[in-house]
Amino acid sequence: xxxxxxxxxxxxxxxxxxxxxxxxxxxxxxxxxxxxxxxxxxxxxxxxxxxxxxxxxxxxxxxxxxxxxxxxxxxxxxxxxxxxxxxxxxxxxxxxxxxxxxxxxxxxxxxxxxx
Amino acid sequence: xxxxxxxxxxxxxxxxxxxxxxxxxxxxxxxxxxxxxxxxxxxxxxxxxxxxxxxxxxxxxxxxxxxxxxxxxxxxxxxxxxxxxxxxxxxxxxxxxxxxxxxxxxxx
Numbered sequence: 001x002x003x004x005x006x007x008x009x010x011x012x013x014x015x016x017x018x019x020x021x022x023x024x025x026x027x028x029x030x031x032x033x034x035x036x037x038x039x040x041x042x043x044x045x046x047x048x049x050x051x052x053x054x055x056x057x058x059x060x061x062x063x064x065x066x067x068x069x070x071x072x073x074x075x076x077x078x079x080x081x082x083x084x085x086x087x088x089x090x091x092x093x094x095x096x097x098x099x100x101x102x103x104x105x106x107x108x109x110x111x112x113x114x115x
Numbered sequence: 116x117x118x119x120x121x122x123x124x125x126x127x128x129x130x131x132x133x134x135x136x137x138x139x140x141x142x143x144x145x146x147x148x149x150x151x152x153x154x155x156x157x158x159x160x161x162x163x164x165x166x167x168x169x170x171x172x173x174x175x176x177x178x179x180x181x182x183x184x185x186x187x188x189x190x191x192x193x194x195x196x197x198x199x200x201x202x203x204x205x206x207x208x209x210x211x212x213x214x215x216x217x218x219x220x221x222x223x
Binding site for chain 1: 119123147149157158159160161164203205207210211212213214215216
């Protein structure tokens with residue numbers, strides 16, 4: 001039982017390049033999330049998926065797209081990377097959409113640098 | 116005003132002391148509140164959640180919630196060097212909003 005896995009762990013991009021961050025969970029959770037974490041800013045929600053087939057914008061969605069490929073997998077795509085997207089990206093999953101006492105489980109993170 | 120505010124620290128306490136971490140939030144409609152611990156270079160992990168006014172205890176950890184004053188706190192009793200980490204407060208309304216975290220150092 002790996003929990004939440006993310007690939008890659010590290011990535012360096014040049015401005016304008018595109019890439020997809022992959023996330024998978026094996027806990028049969030319904031909901032999945034993408035966050036970015038910047039120094040002094042805490043975790044900020046980019047997009048989430050309450051259930052398979054649905055996605056919604058979070059606090060900072062501009063410059064990103066997501067795909068909920070199936071119940072296990074939720075990918076984050078940067079179409080044209082910008083230096084402002086340099087950050088640590090965390091994927092998380094939970095049994096239900098975050099609310100009440102639902103617990104989110106986080107992946108190990110992807111450290112992205114955009115030059 | 117940030118939705119969830121925490122003192123960034125660092126907060127330094129001696130081993131065996133009580134560490135007190137505080138968090139305030141702006142949205143009165145917030146229903147549930149979480150404390151996560153994050154070691155340097157690692158992902159956040161849940162310590163505990165609380166959704167009713169008052170105290171909730173789990174081992175050495177106690178979460179306190181006061182909805183009227185819009186604050187949540189986390190007390191760590193008998194602090195250990197292994198408790199040295201950044202503690203994130205999170206508040207849920209329609210989605211999860213996190214504070215920037217308080218860095219705690221427990222000195223042997």
